[in-house]
Amino acid sequence: xxxxxxxxxxxxxxxxxxxxxxxxxxxxxxxxxxxxxxxxxxxxxxxxxxxxxxxxxxxxxxxxxxxxxxxxxxxxxxxxxxxxxxxxxxxxxxxxxxxxxxxxxxxxxxxxxxxxxxxxxxxxxxxxxxxxxxxxxxxxxxxxxxxxxxxxxxxxxxxxxxxxxxxxxxxxx
Amino acid sequence: xxxxxxxxxxxxxxxxxxxxxxxxxxxxxxxxxxxxxxxxxxxxxxxxxxxxxxxxxxxxxxxxxxxxxxxxxxxxxxxxxxxxxxxxxxxxxxxxxxxxxxxxxxxxxxxxxxxxxxxxxxxxxxxxxxxxxxxxxxxxxxxxxxxxxxxxxxxxxxxxxxxxxxxxxxxxxxxxxxxxxxxxxxxxxxxxxxxxxxxxxxxxxxxxxxxxxxxxxxxxxxxxxxxxxxxxxxxxxxxxxxxxxxxxxxxxxxxxxxxxxxxxxxxxxxxxxx
Numbered sequence: 001x002x003x004x005x006x007x008x009x010x011x012x013x014x015x016x017x018x019x020x021x022x023x024x025x026x027x028x029x030x031x032x033x034x035x036x037x038x039x040x041x042x043x044x045x046x047x048x049x050x051x052x053x054x055x056x057x058x059x060x061x062x063x064x065x066x067x068x069x070x071x072x073x074x075x076x077x078x079x080x081x082x083x084x085x086x087x088x089x090x091x092x093x094x095x096x097x098x099x100x101x102x103x104x105x106x107x108x109x110x111x112x113x114x115x116x117x118x119x120x121x122x123x124x125x126x127x128x129x130x131x132x133x134x135x136x137x138x139x140x141x142x143x144x145x146x147x148x149x150x151x152x153x154x155x156x157x158x159x160x161x162x163x164x165x166x167x168x169x170x171x172x173x
Numbered sequence: 174x175x176x177x178x179x180x181x182x183x184x185x186x187x188x189x190x191x192x193x194x195x196x197x198x199x200x201x202x203x204x205x206x207x208x209x210x211x212x213x214x215x216x217x218x219x220x221x222x223x224x225x226x227x228x229x230x231x232x233x234x235x236x237x238x239x240x241x242x243x244x245x246x247x248x249x250x251x252x253x254x255x256x257x258x259x260x261x262x263x264x265x266x267x268x269x270x271x272x273x274x275x276x277x278x279x280x281x282x283x284x285x286x287x288x289x290x291x292x293x294x295x296x297x298x299x300x301x302x303x304x305x306x307x308x309x310x311x312x313x314x315x316x317x318x319x320x321x322x323x324x325x326x327x328x329x330x331x332x333x334x335x336x337x338x339x340x341x342x343x344x345x346x347x348x349x350x351x352x353x354x355x356x357x358x359x360x361x362x363x364x365x366x367x368x369x370x371x372x373x374x375x376x377x378x379x380x381x382x383x384x385x386x387x388x389x390x391x392x393x394x395x396x397x398x399x400x401x402x403x404x405x406x407x408x409x410x411x412x413x414x415x416x417x418x419x420x421x422x423x424x425x426x427x428x429x430x431x432x433x434x435x436x437x438x439x440x441x442x443x444x445x446x447x
Binding site (some may be wrong): 011020021022023024025026027028029030031032033036040054055056059060061065066067068069070071072073074075076077078079080081083085088117120121124125127140 | 174183186187190191193194196197198200201202208210214215216222223225227230234237238241284297298300301302303304305307331335336343345350358
């Protein structure tokens with residue numbers, strides 16, 4: 001089993017997603033600032049895209065979203081939809097970068113986390129006919145974006161291991 | 174962040190995944206039973222892992238809460254002392270009023286909150302997402318809890334049961350946009366329908382109704398409502414009168430504070446018959 005996990009990127013992804021959802025449920029969701037909590041499942045989608053490109057980013061986002069949806073009481077597929085889009089965009093940003101810069105993963109993760117929350121909120125408003133804007137959306141965007149930006153580096157390292165992608169040499173400026 | 178360009182970006186993968194997501198959302202919207210097995214398996218697999226992680230994390234969580242909520246707890250303690258003194262004075266008058274209210278509901282053959290059996294349950298978890306307005310309680314179908322049953326605190330209505338397993342139940346809170354409940358304004362004898370949110374938005378209120386900020390709001394219990402009459406919901410926080418409007422826009426601040434309770438009561442109402 002351990003050997004299978006070490007050889008298959010998809011089994012490694014499954015392991016990472018399970019660890020992430022347990023961390024989200026048991027740890028991250030308890031650490032609230034202004035009634036908002038972080039979202040490490042979104043972080044998985046973004047860093048998968050940054051590490052392995054748009055296809056794998058979208059797939060990782062979809063898988064992470066589906067697993068997250070299975071523990072939520074919101075419509076099943078809502079997180080999967082938002083996260084696969086964000087994972088894909090993260091991958092496309094990576095492909096368009098000419099040279100890697102050390103702070104870029106943090107900045108991209110911050111921006112895409114904010115974007116992911118807004119995408120989720122818009123889809124949620126459309127599907128659920130509710131007023132998500134009243135839910136302190138700005139607080140949620142800031143908390144999720146800041147936490148994910150801080151965790152971007154270790155998460156990126158994990159997702160590179162997951163997909164067997166070597167780390168590029170950073171360019172210091 | 175260098176990635177091989179060999180495979181190239183593929184919009185096909187994204188399109189397929191988006192389509193699958195939309196199909197899943199559509200299937201789930203047809204009824205909660207279709208994807209319930211998936212949620213049940215996830216719950217069975219992840220619950221032990223979650224419990225273990227929570228036990229290990231608890232000391233850190235306490236320190237965090239001590240740091241981030243110390244001032245709130247101090248203020249809340251002072252407020253609670255003041256409220257307790259006020260409540261002592263009101264208790265005597267309330268018991269007499271409750272007797273009158275029960276007679277009123279019997280007269281009009283309305284279900285009254287005191288008519289139902291109650292199951293006390295402990296809140297074991299809040300939703301792990303910012304957009305999921307639910308809580309998890311430690312009582313389930315083995316205690317007679319069913320989907321749709323109202324959940325209250327000592328202060329008032331908290332929400333209703335949205336999903337049940339053998340030993341656990343999930344409660345949709347008043348703040349969820351999918352929540353709706355028939356309400357009445359006892360001070361002016363007007364009815365409406367409150368929709369979930371922060372604050373609650375009440376629709377279908379007569380534009381000529383003399384509703385004021387601070388008026389009490391309770392469940393109406395009328396017609397096929399899942400909620401018995403007389404449960405406190407909150408107080409009116411804003412009233413918007415538009416010239417020529419067909420209804421009054423009323424905002425209600427819920428009385429039950431979502432974050433300050435650990436024990437809730439599930440009212441075992443007749444949801445199957447409704």
